[in-house]
Amino acid sequence: MKDWDEIAQGILKGQKRAIARGLTWIEQGRNDGKQLAQKLFAHAGHAQVIGITGSPGVGKSTLVNALTLTLRSQGFKVGILAVDPSSPFTGGAILGDRIRMQDSVMDAGVYMRSFASRGHLGGLSRATFGALTILDAAGFDKILIETVGAGQSEVEIMQLAHTTMVVLAPGMGDDIQAIKAGILEIGQVFVVNKADRDGADHTVRSIRSMLALAPEHPAWMPPILKTVAEDGRGMEELTEALEHHWQHLTDKGLLDRFRWNQTEHLIEQAVADVGEHLIRRARAGPEWSHWVTEVGEGSRDAEHVAEELWRQELQEE
Amino acid sequence: MIRVLVAKPGLDGHDRGAKVIARALRDAGMEVVYTGLHQTPEQVVDAALSEDVDVLALSILSGAHPTLVPRIMELVKEHHMDDVLVLLGGIIPEDDVDAMLHLGVAKVFGPGTDTNDIIAFIRDRVEVV
Numbered sequence: 249m250k251d252w253d254e255i256a257q258g259i260l261k262g263q264k265r266a267i268a269r270g271l272t273w274i275e276q277g278r279n280d281g282k283q284l285a286q287k288l289f290a291h292a293g294h295a296q297v298i299g300i301t302g303s304p305g306v307g308k309s310t311l312v313n314a315l316t317l318t319l320r321s322q323g324f325k326v327g328i329l330a331v332d333p334s335s336p337f338t339g340g341a342i343l344g345d346r347i348r349m350q351d352s353v354m355d356a357g358v359y360m361r362s363f364a365s366r367g368h369l370g371g372l373s374r375a376t377f378g379a380l381t382i383l384d385a386a387g388f389d390k391i392l393i394e395t396v397g398a399g400q401s402e403v404e405i406m407q408l409a410h411t412t413m414v415v416l417a418p419g420m421g422d423d424i425q426a427i428k429a430g431i432l433e434i435g436q437v438f439v440v441n442k443a444d445r446d447g448a449d450h451t452v453r454s455i456r457s458m459l460a461l462a463p464e465h466p467a468w469m470p471p472i473l474k475t476v477a478e479d480g481r482g483m484e485e486l487t488e489a490l491e492h493h494w495q496h497l498t499d500k501g502l503l504d505r506f507r508w509n510q511t512e513h514l515i516e517q518a519v520a521d522v523g524e525h526l527i528r529r530a531r532a533g534p535e536w537s538h539w540v541t542e543v544g545e546g547s548r549d550a551e552h553v554a555e556e557l558w559r560q561e562l563q564e565e
Numbered sequence: 566m567i568r569v570l571v572a573k574p575g576l577d578g579h580d581r582g583a584k585v586i587a588r589a590l591r592d593a594g595m596e597v598v599y600t601g602l603h604q605t606p607e608q609v610v611d612a613a614l615s616e617d618v619d620v621l622a623l624s625i626l627s628g629a630h631p632t633l634v635p636r637i638m639e640l641v642k643e644h645h646m647d648d649v650l651v652l653l654g655g656i657i658p659e660d661d662v663d664a665m666l667h668l669g670v671a672k673v674f675g676p677g678t679d680t681n682d683i684i685a686f687i688r689d690r691v692e693v694v
């Protein structure tokens with residue numbers, strides 16, 4: 249599969265191999281990957297994107313597996329993106345989230361992909377936005393993104409997910425730290441997983457008292473749910489809460505605003521790409537060193553260079 | 566960036582070698598998807614397809630390679646994954662190696678293999694974008 253049009257058609261039909269290859273192109277930052285995401289954007293916009301974040305080991309992947317099984321039984325198609333950290337030293341990564349998702353991913357109505365963060369801060373990978381577009385266009389109703397459980401830097405997920413789920417587990421002091429550090433503001437649904445362990449009620453109470461500190465009457469009061477991801481307990485309630493939030497966004501017209509913001513982001517991205525393209529070409533061109541010299545001496549404005557580059561680009565077209 | 570799936574097909578519980586390989590490849594700057602033990606050939610190939618890996622690394626020490634590998638290679642061909650480099654390691658008797666290569670496995674690595682040789686082989690065979 250080489251041709252991007254062929255891949256785009258395959259993605260729209262929901263074919264796993266086309267989706268997989270499209271995601272690779274996006275991840276590699278290739279031009280045809282960007283083109284793909286731009287062309288498919290109009291076909292996207294119907295999926296509920298659900299972010300899943302929380303400290304390492306609280307059971308996010310296990311929860312994704314259990315949640316996927318329940319969503320499937322309700323007739324939804326499910327796309328999953330799981331992000332793990334890249335080594336800052338070698339750039340390599342071991343992506344192990346799939347281990348916990350084996351029960352759910354073989355299904356034809358499920359697609360799961362592991363991503364390495366590739367040095368991108370914010371708990372996500374640079375490719376996430378484009379990847380969401382692809383999965384959405386491929387017809388998945390629910391897209392689950394598991395992020396690196398970094399604790400403090402996941403605010404970015406708010407811009408990408410309609411609903412962010414914060415997962416905690418009993419008896420983890422640092423989770424309460426995480427709540428204090430600002431994870432509280434990003435969660436629309438709180439999950440206390442491993443509720444089969446002692447202390448789950450205590451964790452629920454701590455979250456509740458933290459939420460009570462919220463300044464005013466919020467339009468959405470985040471529910472706090474207990475789950476046992478290992479045997480699927482609490483999944484019906486969890487899917488209900490997620491559906492509730494989706495309904496809330498729809499009723500309040502927030503969904504349209506979300507789509508508007510994403511579209512703006514897409515355009516901003518495209519404009520930034522044009523700038524990048526211009527500067528890359530300019531640097532490789534014969535006039536570059538003269539311009540740098542002249543701008544340095546003050547005989548030419550940097551702005552003139554920009555205008556000149558733009559003029560040349562237009563002339564060529 | 567080279568992406569590798571390290572898979573343990575069959576009922577084989579020997580996972581030390583697979584983990585050694587996964588870590589070595591990560592340390593060599595590759596992205597390694599590890600799916601854990603007890604994978605069916607269908608699961609292995611579905612994962613390789615979904616993850617769009619460049620390399621499918623199979624670790625088998627149970628002696629079940631004569632049944633597992635033909636099935637896996639059949640599925641690989643069925644899905645037209647001709648661009649995936651398939652490697653096999655573990656306990657593969659000398660007499661079986663040719664049959665494995667004939668099925669489409671690129672190379673077989675036995676006990677005591679230096680992981681640097683594996684890394685070099687992959688780098689040599691996979692075109693990096």
Ligand code: B12
Pocket residue numbers: 576577578579580581582583585586621622623624625626627628652653654655656674675676677678679680683
């Ligand atoms: C340690 C060990 C165990 C441990 C496993 C612990 C674990 N979690 O891995 C335990 C004690 C649990 C165990 C149990 C059994 N074992 Co055992 N075990 C071994 C032993 C001694 C060493 C294996 C090992 O870990 N080596 C170290 C690692 C790093 O090396 P490696 O796996 O070979 O990997 C290297 C290369 O092969 C290669 N490689 C491996 N995979 C891959 C993949 C790719 C893609 C690449 C490129 C390279 C590559 O690179 C690695 C680095 O050099 C071997 C004998 C031997 N000398 O190999 C027997 C051996 C594998 N076991 C054997 C048997 C029979 C069993 C049992 C059935 C015994 C029993 N009757 O209960 C059980 C079955 C367990 C199960 N559920 O599958 C037999 C298998 C015989 C066969 N295939 O015909 C062996 C060969 C012993 C023998 N000579 O009879 N075993």
Ligand SMILES: Nc1nc2c(ncn2[C@@H]2O[C@H](COP(=O)(O)OP(=O)(O)OP(=O)(O)O)[C@@H](O)[C@H]2O)c(=O)[nH]1
Pocket residue numbers: 303304305306307308309310311345348397441442443444445475476477478479
């Ligand atoms: N007791 C209990 N253990 C659980 C539950 N859910 C998950 N676990 C276990 O918790 C461990 C971590 O689970 P994962 O799903 O890998 O956790 P994670 O949050 O995805 O971890 P990272 O991706 O590494 O951040 C595993 O050993 C699971 O089996 C649960 O409900 N109860």
Ligand SMILES: [Mg+2]
Pocket residue numbers: 308309310344345394
């Ligand atoms: Mg995980």
